[in-house]
Amino acid sequence: MKNLLYKEWKLNIHPMSIVFAFIGGLMLIVPGNSNFLAFVYVTLSYTFLFLGGTKGVDNNDLYYTAALPIRRVDIVKARTMSIMSLQLINILFCIPFAFLQPLIIKAMVEGGESLESITTMGLEPNLTLFGMALIYFTFMDGMFLPWYYKTTNKIMVPYFVSVFVSMIFFAIIAVVLPGIIPGMSELLGGWNNIPIQFIFLLVSVIIYLGGHFLIVKWSQKNFEKVDI
């Protein structure tokens, strides 16, 4: 597994993936933006991971990997772990920008900007939003990975459908629901109620880890049936 993860980072993970993770973080300090977008950009790196290619060239990763002395199940596990590592890097990049956001908003308001025009949409970048990001990642991977590993030669449809559906899901839980469910915004939004937000984050971590455990199992099962 160690060697496979090394291979993922040396051969499969494109440097642009880190850039996407960082751009995600930057989204948190764009005035008037939706905060949930900070966690969406990193999913662009899936195309590099699975299509392989810069310049549209396939890196034939599956054929390369299939010739190595490794088990099929480990291919899926390593790939899922590299995706999870990119997501966690994205979250790490988001943390400083999450702290910066209220300071920037405050400075801009003091500078004469109207609060309405610069306030970000949906939940603030607090523990709840980070927890929701983990649930979003689980939703996205749960849809995409088992679907991809059913054939391994079809990526675009599973990828785009998964991105689209999971983005809508994320927008609903992080932007729409706090606006329409009475009390949700007060309970989980803002910078108060830290203990409740922390519990929400903790539950989200459990969903993320447990969910990915099941996603790996499901994808491995699908991949075992595939003819490479």
Add this chain to the structure above:
Amino acid sequence: MEILKVENLCKTYPTFKLKNVSFSFEEGKIMGFIGRNGAGKTTTLKAIMGMIHLEEGKVEMFGEQFDENELHNRTRIAFSLGGANYFPFKTVEKLTEVTSRFYPTWDQAKFEHYLKAFGLDKKKKIKELSDGMKVKYSLAVALSHNAELFILDEPTSGLDPVSRDEILYIFQQLVKDGKRSVLFSTHITSDLDKCADTITYIRDGELIVSNKTKEDFIDSYRLISGKTSLFDEEIQKIVIASREEKNKTVGLIESKDIYKMPTGIKIDVPDLESIMVFMEWENDNEKFIV
């Protein structure tokens, strides 16, 4: 010792079927696996490597069931589909550094030696290597992890004659010590003329010949030619395939039938290409009727 034994490999695709493919070969030998494009060569090799799921069949390698000790067995195999067409934007050095980690028996000094011997530049990107160089790179990697069984799919396809000759020469050097074996698929019969000890021939997913020596294979057939008028109904029954060429008819028969040939029919020893062409002709001639 039999280094590889496959029995009754069966696989059905919507437009193609692999039918009871069985063959075996011994260590220290080069086996040429021939057949035209689409005959089932790659499917068979993938089946051996467990890349596709079989409806039936088993694979034994190094004297044991392949999947019983799969990980260890895989360290003893060099498998390549074509040349090393992987990660085209990575350098030879980087790709090798990653690959070597998977092989406990990796010998870096050996790798450096083969890089030099094969004229490979480790700073070059994979996409900058010629097709011949890609095959040599695959072989250098395989030799450096001390592979004993080389399973190579069309390693000479698309190579210029000089590069092809070099690769075939390397194959012969590989098996010289009697410990390594090469199974390579090809549709280029001259490859087999040059280096194969035995031949396995697949047509439409079915083996026509299984692990026969080149000499025995050639000896099984005879090329006949003569005036078209001599090819009467009796001869047509015997002939595997025949066709008119200019003012005569040329055909292929099994050697056991040569005594049935009338006077006036010339009998020659065929080369591998003629045998393959007529075998395929037998199978395919209908579609050329215009």
